[in-house]
Amino acid sequence: MKKIFSIFSLLVLLIMDFAAFAQTQRFPRPEFESGYTQPITSMPEPRAGIFALVDVLLLIAALSLITWFIHKKRSRTGVIITSLFSILYFGFLREGCVCSVGSVQNVVLALFNPGYHIPLSALAFFVIPLVYTLFFGRTFCAGVCPLGAVQDVFLLRPVSLKKWLQKVLGLIPWIYLGLAILYAATGTDFIICRYDPFVGIFRFNATFFMFAIGAAFLLISVFIARPYCRFLCPYGVILNLVSRVSKKHLSITPASCIQCKLCENSCPLDAINKPVEVKQMEDKRSATRRFILLGMIIPALMIIGAWVVSNFHENLAMVNSKVRLANELLHFDSNTMKESLEIEGFRTSGKTKEELYLESAAILKQFYYGSWMLGAFIGLVFGLSLAGLTIYRYREDYEPDKGECVSCARCLKYCPVEK
Amino acid sequence: MKKDRREFINTCFRFAAGASIVGVAGVLASKSVKGDYLWQLDPTKCTQCGRCATSCVVTPSAVKCIHVYDMCGYCDLCGGYFRPNVKNLSTGAENMLCPTGAIKRTYVEDPYFKYEIIDELCIGCGKCVKGCGAFGNGSLQLQISHDLCVNCNECAIARDCPSDAFKRVPLEEAYQFAGFKTNKKI
Numbered sequence: 001m002k003k004i005f006s007i008f009s010l011l012v013l014l015i016m017d018f019a020a021f022a023q024t025q026r027f028p029r030p031e032f033e034s035g036y037t038q039p040i041t042s043m044p045e046p047r048a049g050i051f052a053l054v055d056v057l058l059l060i061a062a063l064s065l066i067t068w069f070i071h072k073k074r075s076r077t078g079v080i081i082t083s084l085f086s087i088l089y090f091g092f093l094r095e096g097c098v099c100s101v102g103s104v105q106n107v108v109l110a111l112f113n114p115g116y117h118i119p120l121s122a123l124a125f126f127v128i129p130l131v132y133t134l135f136f137g138r139t140f141c142a143g144v145c146p147l148g149a150v151q152d153v154f155l156l157r158p159v160s161l162k163k164w165l166q167k168v169l170g171l172i173p174w175i176y177l178g179l180a181i182l183y184a185a186t187g188t189d190f191i192i193c194r195y196d197p198f199v200g201i202f203r204f205n206a207t208f209f210m211f212a213i214g215a216a217f218l219l220i221s222v223f224i225a226r227p228y229c230r231f232l233c234p235y236g237v238i239l240n241l242v243s244r245v246s247k248k249h250l251s252i253t254p255a256s257c258i259q260c261k262l263c264e265n266s267c268p269l270d271a272i273n274k275p276v277e278v279k280q281m282e283d284k285r286s287a288t289r290r291f292i293l294l295g296m297i298i299p300a301l302m303i304i305g306a307w308v309v310s311n312f313h314e315n316l317a318m319v320n321s322k323v324r325l326a327n328e329l330l331h332f333d334s335n336t337m338k339e340s341l342e343i344e345g346f347r348t349s350g351k352t353k354e355e356l357y358l359e360s361a362a363i364l365k366q367f368y369y370g371s372w373m374l375g376a377f378i379g380l381v382f383g384l385s386l387a388g389l390t391i392y393r394y395r396e397d398y399e400p401d402k403g404e405c406v407s408c409a410r411c412l413k414y415c416p417v418e419k
Numbered sequence: 420m421k422k423d424r425r426e427f428i429n430t431c432f433r434f435a436a437g438a439s440i441v442g443v444a445g446v447l448a449s450k451s452v453k454g455d456y457l458w459q460l461d462p463t464k465c466t467q468c469g470r471c472a473t474s475c476v477v478t479p480s481a482v483k484c485i486h487v488y489d490m491c492g493y494c495d496l497c498g499g500y501f502r503p504n505v506k507n508l509s510t511g512a513e514n515m516l517c518p519t520g521a522i523k524r525t526y527v528e529d530p531y532f533k534y535e536i537i538d539e540l541c542i543g544c545g546k547c548v549k550g551c552g553a554f555g556n557g558s559l560q561l562q563i564s565h566d567l568c569v570n571c572n573e574c575a576i577a578r579d580c581p582s583d584a585f586k587r588v589p590l591e592e593a594y595q596f597a598g599f600k601t602n603k604k605i
Contacts, residue, residue, distance in 0.1 A: 027493075029490075030492070032528060032531070038488045038489075039533075039535065041596075042485060043565075044566035046565035046570075046590065097569060110447050111447070116587075117450060117451055117456070118450075118451045118452075119452060120451050122572070123444065123448060130440050134437055189573065203476060203569070245433040247433060321583070340581070341466070344466060345581035348582065
């Protein structure tokens with residue numbers, strides 16, 4: 001009886017004009033006679049906004065603490081303690097999100113897309129480490145960044161890499177940064193978050209592929225110090241630049257260097273610059289020639305880079321879901337092909353094909369200009385690092401390379417000089 | 420002298436870097452928002468493709484079916500609970516649409532039944548949502564359950580969603596239930 005009733009009511013509704021029901025329910029809510037009380041629709045509360053503030057405060061506290069440990073206490077143990085805290089809190093507890101590395105993309109998206117409002121916490125995570133770096137060097141990398149910290153605690157048997165290999169691999173983060181900015185600026189994707197190798201480990205949850213990459217990075221970091229920080233991290237290169245002009249920086253010796261060479265091989269990142277034995281000046285003619293040559297090579301590299309990358313702008317744009325959908329739709333033949341979920345979603349959205357094609361064309365155009373800029377940027381980075389290799393710097397003491405040094409404080413205990 | 424010059428250049432660069440950091444921060448702070456934005460899906464755009472169940476970084480997915488009781492018709496033949504062409508309206512597993520048996524059906528009064536979602540079992544596949552939307556009031560809706568969502572910087576489901584239904588919403592609008600379903604084609 002019940003079944004017949006419900007089927008009947010359904011049929012009646014189907015036959016009746018749908019428009020009449022446009023704003024009402026097909027089956028009105030019954031008037032209950034048995035005193036039934038309706039349960040409340042469950043809407044679990046999100047993490048309160050106050051926690052965003054806690055995150056930022058803890059970031060500032062951890063940064064201040066580690067800076068104090070490095071600069072005043074000169075204590076590697078302190079750095080390790082802060083690292084462990086960061087791994088536990090920013091890593092496992094907060095599950096690696098939002099992190100400063102990823103916040104680069106939020107900042108870029110907010111700069112290019114007026115519709116996007118960057119959360120204050122993401123902005124704070126971007127700016128605060130930069131400010132600290134400007135004053136004290138890369139103390140953020142030393143142990144506050146959970147990604148750096150987790151690699152650092154795994155570093156047991158450091159081996160040193162060849163200089164040329166370091167320089168070549170050191171170019172990758174720039175390309176990665178350029179790509180991340182391109183994709184964030186076009187609102188396509190946050191690739192830094194997508195390919196974050198450690199977030200899967202922090203969450204105990206990742207695809208096999210990402211987990212394997214994370215495990216591989218950790219395995220490599222047993223021997224090669226911080227492979228992600230040095231050869232991939234896009235935020236690291238920004239900090240690297242800022243750190244070069246930092247007001248203060250970790251110094252190996254607390255007083256003055258006595259040239260004992262004890263610290264020479266202490267740095268797992270090979271970021272200690274050795275003194276140059278003889279002070280000799282390059283003669284003026286060859287210096288001028290070098291300058292002119294570099295002045296021609298750098299623009300040439302930029303133009304070549306821009307031209308090469310712009311040839312791939314369509315491939316780069318295929319990451320964008322709208323461009324991909326438009327492309328799929330263009331080649332879609334309803335007779336022979338099965339409709340994909342994307343096409344089905346598009347069909348029910350009520351948008352016309354022309355609108356989509358126009359949107360996709362606009363995005364392609366953005367990618368075209370973007371890829372020119374990306375290529376020129378990569379060319380510029382290649383050229384400038386080439387120029388950097390030719391610069392002669394006279395140095396009397398053992399000093400950390402202000403850009404490359406992550407202030408991990410390992411070298412400090414090698415110095416025999418007392419305060 | 421040489422040392423001084425290098426120091427001076429360094430200071431210039433430091434101030435330039437400081438100024439640009441402050442500049443960017445200032446520009447963005449003026450248009451930023453307090454508190455975090457959350458991810459939520461718009462049920463009016465959702466096509467119940469089933470990717471919510473598989474794309475989320477949390478397992479099982481943070482997307483759950485949420486029952487908006489105000490919209491429910493308490494039907495005996497529930498399009499969200501029963502498979503299409505069901506032979507008899509009982510709670511037998513062979514009749515259920517939900518692959519994990521996450522909907523609990525209880526008798527209220529003739530001829531009405533109450534349907535509850537057991538959150539622990541729900542995987543967010545949206546099969547029941549599709550059924551309810553097609554045959555009923557659309558009171559079953561997929562939503563991100565914020566106690567489970569880790570609020571990734573870039574939501575993994577948003578990336579995979581074929582109908583672009585995911586967006587960032589402010590804290591006050593954490594849940595985006597669609598009003599009463601309009602005439603959706605069966």
